[in-house]
Amino acid sequence: MKVLVLGAGGIGGYFGGRLAEKGVDVTFLVRERRYKQLAENGLRLQSIHGDFHLERPQLMKSGEEGGPFDVVLLSNKAYHLEESINDIAPYIEEKTVVIPLLNGIAHMELLWERFGRERVLGGLCFIETTLNADGDVVQTSATHETVFGEWEGGLSERVEQIAEAFSGINGSMRASTNIQRDAWQKYLFITTMSGITTLMNSAVGPIRDSLYGMELTRQLAEECASVIRALEAPIRPDIVDKQMETFQKQGAAMKSSMLRDMEKGLAVEGDHLQGYLLEHAEKRGLSTPLLKVVYNNLKVYEQKRSAGK
Ligand SMILES: NC(=O)C1=CN([C@@H]2O[C@H](COP(=O)(O)OP(=O)(O)OC[C@H]3O[C@@H](n4cnc5c(N)ncnc54)[C@H](OP(=O)(O)O)[C@@H]3O)[C@@H](O)[C@H]2O)C=CC1
Numbered sequence: 231m232k233v234l235v236l237g238a239g240g241i242g243g244y245f246g247g248r249l250a251e252k253g254v255d256v257t258f259l260v261r262e263r264r265y266k267q268l269a270e271n272g273l274r275l276q277s278i279h280g281d282f283h284l285e286r287p288q289l290m291k292s293g294e295e296g297g298p299f300d301v302v303l304l305s306n307k308a309y310h311l312e313e314s315i316n317d318i319a320p321y322i323e324e325k326t327v328v329i330p331l332l333n334g335i336a337h338m339e340l341l342w343e344r345f346g347r348e349r350v351l352g353g354l355c356f357i358e359t360t361l362n363a364d365g366d367v368v369q370t371s372a373t374h375e376t377v378f379g380e381w382e383g384g385l386s387e388r389v390e391q392i393a394e395a396f397s398g399i400n401g402s403m404r405a406s407t408n409i410q411r412d413a414w415q416k417y418l419f420i421t422t423m424s425g426i427t428t429l430m431n432s433a434v435g436p437i438r439d440s441l442y443g444m445e446l447t448r449q450l451a452e453e454c455a456s457v458i459r460a461l462e463a464p465i466r467p468d469i470v471d472k473q474m475e476t477f478q479k480q481g482a483a484m485k486s487s488m489l490r491d492m493e494k495g496l497a498v499e500g501d502h503l504q505g506y507l508l509e510h511a512e513k514r515g516l517s518t519p520l521l522k523v524v525y526n527n528l529k530v531y532e533q534k535r536s537a538g539k
């Protein structure tokens with residue numbers, strides 16, 4: 231199976247690296263700066279599950295000849311989606327499937343529009359990873375999992391084949407029979423998790439231990455869930471309780487990738503995550519006061535960032 235991974239950042243670098251470590255034929259579609267870095271240093275994973283150094287990753291830049299690919303793993307940030315879609319387009323053939331690993335939901339419509347619903351699977355990942363100053367992928371907590379499947383549910387032959395090819399890696403890349411529900415539930419989790427950690431400017435531990443930390447986290451999750459339910463998305467009735475339990479179980483040092491990006495002064499995916507839900511809340515007249523505060527905090531950050539402060 232030939233896999234093209236767009237982006238070799240925290241997510242693409244990690245899962246693409248783990249696939250290559252198993253012997254899967256993986257090519258990374260990257261831009262100039264990352265190309266140079268990976269060509270010089272190789273792809274290095276520093277992980278609590280074991281380090282890995284891929285000395286000569288297969289690399290491509292947009293427009294170069296390559297393929298055909300069976301699977302394209304999309305691992306860009308949401309604010310690079312348009313360019314990323316354009317860059318993978320030449321490699322999407324009749325039988326190629328795209329698996330997006332981005333957080334959020336709004337990208338699905340754009341992918342369907344461009345490539346057709348039949349070529350796009352649902353996908354998501356649970357992992358805490360970031361790039362260090364040398365461009366190495368640093369992975370720091372127990373979970374390292376991606377999940378993918380047919381958006382309409384069930385298990386198709388192609389999904390089974392991909393799951394077979396991805397099985398046995400150091401980590402988990404598995405098929406789901408209900409990826410639509412899984413993706414919306416992940417969306418709820420990340421919108422709450424990135425929202426509360428960026429608002430409080432803190433890892434999970436101090437938020438949990440603070441006077442109103444758990445109450446506010448639940449309030450944010452309830453507000454987000456109310457919008458998701460109004461969109462008739464298929465989340466479980468008890469999902470907020472379940473996710474609060476998950477929040478309780480996280481290591482104290484656990485941070486969202488959005489908070490890590492903020493700490494590095496990088497762009498954030500506020501429009502794609504919190505903004506998308508707020509837009510729908512406003513259209514439907516739903517009250518989401520804490521979500522508004524969270525989103526506004528991100529907007530203030532963006533303003534200061536673009537003013538260089
Ligand atoms: N990091 C984490 O712990 C988690 C992240 N996620 C989600 O996964 C997605 C990816 O996040 P993450 O990996 O952390 O982000 P990173 O910023 O670490 O990596 C994204 C990579 O995509 C590359 N890229 C963007 N556009 C293109 C393009 N047109 N062609 C080639 N490469 C491109 C960037 O390259 P360049 O260097 O050239 O800009 C960058 O290396 C996000 O939606 C995030 O929310 C989900 C779960 C956990």
Ligand SMILES: CC(C)(CO)C(=O)C(=O)O
Nearest residue numbers: 355356357358423486487
């Ligand atoms: C919360 C977490 C780490 C779970 O995978 C995540 O998705 C993110 O921070 O982007």
